[in-house]
Amino acid sequence: MTYEGFLSRAASHMQESGIRKISAVGQKIPDLVPLAAGFPSPDTFAWDEFRAIANDLLSGKDASALQYGPTRGYAPLISALIEVMAGRGVKAQESELLVTTGSQQGLDLVARVLLDPGDVALVELPSYAGAISAFRNTGAAIVGVRQDADGVDLDDLARVTREQRAAGHRVRFLYVVPNFQNPTGLLIGLDKRRRLLEWATREDVLIVEDDPYGALFFTDVAQESDTRPIKADDPEGRVIYLSSFSKTLAPGFRVAWMVAPAPLTSHFEVAKQAIDISAGVLDQRVVFRAYEQGLLMSRLPMLRAHYQAKRAAMEQSLRAELGDTLSWVQPRGGFFIWARFPEGIDTDALIMRAVQRGVAYVTGSAFYVDEGASRRWARLSFSFPPIDRMREGVKRLAVAVREELAETSVPSASFPAAR
Amino acid sequence: MTYEGFLSRAASHMQESGIRKISAVGQKIPDLVPLAAGFPSPDTFAWDEFRAIANDLLSGKDASALQYGPTRGYAPLISALIEVMAGRGVKAQESELLVTTGSQQGLDLVARVLLDPGDVALVELPSYAGAISAFRNTGAAIVGVRQDADGVDLDDLARVTREQRAAGHRVRFLYVVPNFQNPTGLLIGLDKRRRLLEWATREDVLIVEDDPYGALFFTDVAQESDTRPIKADDPEGRVIYLSSFSKTLAPGFRVAWMVAPAPLTSHFEVAKQAIDISAGVLDQRVVFRAYEQGLLMSRLPMLRAHYQAKRAAMEQSLRAELGDTLSWVQPRGGFFIWARFPEGIDTDALIMRAVQRGVAYVTGSAFYVDEGASRRWARLSFSFPPIDRMREGVKRLAVAVREELAETSVPSASFPAAR
Numbered sequence: 001m002t003y004e005g006f007l008s009r010a011a012s013h014m015q016e017s018g019i020r021k022i023s024a025v026g027q028k029i030p031d032l033v034p035l036a037a038g039f040p041s042p043d044t045f046a047w048d049e050f051r052a053i054a055n056d057l058l059s060g061k062d063a064s065a066l067q068y069g070p071t072r073g074y075a076p077l078i079s080a081l082i083e084v085m086a087g088r089g090v091k092a093q094e095s096e097l098l099v100t101t102g103s104q105q106g107l108d109l110v111a112r113v114l115l116d117p118g119d120v121a122l123v124e125l126p127s128y129a130g131a132i133s134a135f136r137n138t139g140a141a142i143v144g145v146r147q148d149a150d151g152v153d154l155d156d157l158a159r160v161t162r163e164q165r166a167a168g169h170r171v172r173f174l175y176v177v178p179n180f181q182n183p184t185g186l187l188i189g190l191d192k193r194r195r196l197l198e199w200a201t202r203e204d205v206l207i208v209e210d211d212p213y214g215a216l217f218f219t220d221v222a223q224e225s226d227t228r229p230i231k232a233d234d235p236e237g238r239v240i241y242l243s244s245f246s247k248t249l250a251p252g253f254r255v256a257w258m259v260a261p262a263p264l265t266s267h268f269e270v271a272k273q274a275i276d277i278s279a280g281v282l283d284q285r286v287v288f289r290a291y292e293q294g295l296l297m298s299r300l301p302m303l304r305a306h307y308q309a310k311r312a313a314m315e316q317s318l319r320a321e322l323g324d325t326l327s328w329v330q331p332r333g334g335f336f337i338w339a340r341f342p343e344g345i346d347t348d349a350l351i352m353r354a355v356q357r358g359v360a361y362v363t364g365s366a367f368y369v370d371e372g373a374s375r376r377w378a379r380l381s382f383s384f385p386p387i388d389r390m391r392e393g394v395k396r397l398a399v400a401v402r403e404e405l406a407e408t409s410v411p412s413a414s415f416p417a418a419r
Numbered sequence: 420m421t422y423e424g425f426l427s428r429a430a431s432h433m434q435e436s437g438i439r440k441i442s443a444v445g446q447k448i449p450d451l452v453p454l455a456a457g458f459p460s461p462d463t464f465a466w467d468e469f470r471a472i473a474n475d476l477l478s479g480k481d482a483s484a485l486q487y488g489p490t491r492g493y494a495p496l497i498s499a500l501i502e503v504m505a506g507r508g509v510k511a512q513e514s515e516l517l518v519t520t521g522s523q524q525g526l527d528l529v530a531r532v533l534l535d536p537g538d539v540a541l542v543e544l545p546s547y548a549g550a551i552s553a554f555r556n557t558g559a560a561i562v563g564v565r566q567d568a569d570g571v572d573l574d575d576l577a578r579v580t581r582e583q584r585a586a587g588h589r590v591r592f593l594y595v596v597p598n599f600q601n602p603t604g605l606l607i608g609l610d611k612r613r614r615l616l617e618w619a620t621r622e623d624v625l626i627v628e629d630d631p632y633g634a635l636f637f638t639d640v641a642q643e644s645d646t647r648p649i650k651a652d653d654p655e656g657r658v659i660y661l662s663s664f665s666k667t668l669a670p671g672f673r674v675a676w677m678v679a680p681a682p683l684t685s686h687f688e689v690a691k692q693a694i695d696i697s698a699g700v701l702d703q704r705v706v707f708r709a710y711e712q713g714l715l716m717s718r719l720p721m722l723r724a725h726y727q728a729k730r731a732a733m734e735q736s737l738r739a740e741l742g743d744t745l746s747w748v749q750p751r752g753g754f755f756i757w758a759r760f761p762e763g764i765d766t767d768a769l770i771m772r773a774v775q776r777g778v779a780y781v782t783g784s785a786f787y788v789d790e791g792a793s794r795r796w797a798r799l800s801f802s803f804p805p806i807d808r809m810r811e812g813v814k815r816l817a818v819a820v821r822e823e824l825a826e827t828s829v830p831s832a833s834f835p836a837a838r
Contacts, residue, residue, distance in 0.1 A: 007533065014686065014693070024489070040486075051478065054474070055470060059466065112430065113429075206425060254699050264425070273435070274433070274552035274556050276524045282672065
């Protein structure tokens with residue numbers, strides 16, 4: 001029997017994640033160097049401490065550690081998150097906090113509670129593919145706003161907003177990743193953050209601020225004050241803030257959180273009741289204990305140094321192997337280098353050759369939503385592989401690029417620069 | 420600022436879970452006996468074994484234990500689930516399996532992939548409140564079908580289907596809990612299961628079969644063969660089957676699964692990518708190891724005996740304390756007694772007095788979707804409290820009922836029997 005006739009409209013339009021598709025292909029190739037998925041480095045996980053914590057939690061002393069838990073989240077973890085947010089300059093109340101099953105769930109909750117089919121969500125061009133999918137799955141239209149070296153281009157933001165409204169569409173929010181954006185690695189300046197909030201107030205829209213990487217700035221070129229959330233200067237309640245333990249503790253726990261105005265948080269909670277009841281109950285306790293023991297805070301300098309060293313290694317390799325052809329803006333934190341390939345390279349076409357040569361990346365087109373999709377770009381993650389493997393991966397990428405350039409004698413006019 | 424104007428249509432109609440609301444009230448009352456939430460008994464959790472498993476998994480030997488994992492689920496767990504399903508008479512393929520973040524997520528995936536606003540999902544009257552919420556949150560209409568002592572009434576099913584189609588609505592699926600239904604505890608007979616599948620084929624609709632309790636039959640009045648899933652006799656692929664480790668291992672892991680025709684499973688997977696990426700990665704491994712060690716299967720006889728003893732104790736208490744006023748069908752498995760209260764009792768009104776007297780239950784109306792909502796019913800869970808506490812709870816319930824009956828001199832004609 002066939003099932004097309006049974007699918008909802010939403011389901012018929014859902015698209016497989018480009019990142020996960022490439023990751024899945026990659027897992028079948030032995031010896032592949034994964035520069036695709038933005039996995040944190042497992043060398044940074046606090047195995048010994050987690051083991052001791054789990055050992056204690058599973059003693060059976062507190063039976064609720066494996067029971068159903070409250071949808072809002074484990075109460076002591078919520079108190080801890082209030083402290084975490086205070087450390088980031090955000091005064092959050094208990095009524096504004098919700099623990100989510102990874103930040104991906106926060107994005108899905110935002111989509112379901114705020115977007116109707118036909119509504120418009122604005123995203124940076126390019127933007128995190130998982131957010132685009134979550135928003136698009138509601139039937140909303142996702143419209144891109146160009147970025148300059150300092151993130152969102154305010155003129156383009158004004159133009160896009162005006163155009164969408166003129167076309168009769170409701171613009172609901174701007175989704176933005178101000179700290180070391182996925183995929184570009186860009187850091188939005190503090191002045192622009194202020195102006196984004198002014199724009200939101202003036203236009204009466206919300207800002208969805210996604211901040212998985214903020215704690216992972218690189219001390220050679222950035223400092224903590226550069227990462228101050230937009231939410232920290234939001235007394236009015238225009239900003240929905242998301243963050244996660246996936247990059248600082250471990251993604252396998254699937255524990256993240258959101259801070260939003262209390263009335264919206266109530267709606268997110270009610271939606272979550274029918275979505276998965278609660279985040280992992282044991283997972284939340286492990287994360288809470290790790291925080292309580294000071295593990296999260298004490299390890300941040302090590303994490304920053306670890307990823308900074310990997311960024312340096314990747315930049316060095318790229319300069320050595322592809323310095324004459326690739327260009328990028330040095331990331332000041334996070335996991336990614338957003339590389340521009342030379343004319344004649346279509347990263348959607350290159351990927352098959354790259355995988356054959358033993359290296360994977362994420363094609364730039366995975367992060368675009370519309371006519372802006374340039375196929376000259378790729379996201380290279382430096383977070384996961386050990387440095388020697390990463391160097392090997394860049395070498396393989398260079399081989400693939402050289403082969404591709406040698407074979408493509410197509411004149412540049414016929415190159416499809418956008419789709 | 421106010422947020423009503425920012426809410427999606429779906430969000431404006433979402434309702435708080437009645438079960439979770441009562442549970443939340445209950446948690447604030449010291450000494451309350453919780454007969455409301457259907458929590459498994461923590462005495463049955465394999466603390467020592469889980470501790471040993473977690474200890475090993477967190478050694479750091481296998482770094483992927485805390486990394487992002489595949490959306491489909493941990494591959495060895497999927498193989499284990501194929502065996503579990505074979506034990507239940509279902510030949511499942513890898514391509515038909517998806518690990519979900521609790522069965523609640525399976526219900527949400529069903530809703531999002533199969534229901535458009537205005538579509539009809541059929542449910543038993545009464546039915547599991549969490550399923551009703553998940554389906555309703557898509558904007559679909561949830562329509563109830565009456566049950567007799569053997570579950571779904573086939574005549575009413577035919578009538579409702581006919582009526583909904585005559586009104587121009589698309590009937591997408593029937594949601595059914597054949598084994599020890601939540602809330603009624605009813606077990607659907609094998610013959611009726613066969614006829615439900617014939618009905619689905621004839622009418623070209625799907626069946627969503629939710630089976631959290633099937634392994635927990637009571638050997639004094641039932642046997643394993645009574646619980647054979649509808650999915651076991653579904654060569655055509657009409658049935659989407661959901662089950663969970665929440666009642667047999669522990670709910671805190673949030674690990675469950677679904678078995679559906681491969682083309683639908685692909686859609687569920689793509690939807691899940693944008694919902695939470697994957698179920699808890701460490702959790703899935705703990706559950707897999709527990710299965711691998713034979714823990715799941717070897718403990719089932721103990722679990723059956725445990726809950727059977729609690730059912731017996733609750734029935735005995737109810738007969739002793741309220742035998743003259745309450746009636747119920749003896750459950751042959753599962754967690755619940757569905758009790759009919761005497762004329763003059765409105766369980767929605769009684770709940771406040773019951774909580775004051777120190778006992779909570781779930782009001783019958785939480786499980787109804789439409790005009791069938793009778794306020795003469797309540798769900799009493801015998802699964803969670805120790806037997807002496809449960810007995811105390813029933814005593815308190817009896818006090819509340821007697822007080823309520825003494826105070827309500829309202830003639831029965833003015834009693835709102837339905838809403």
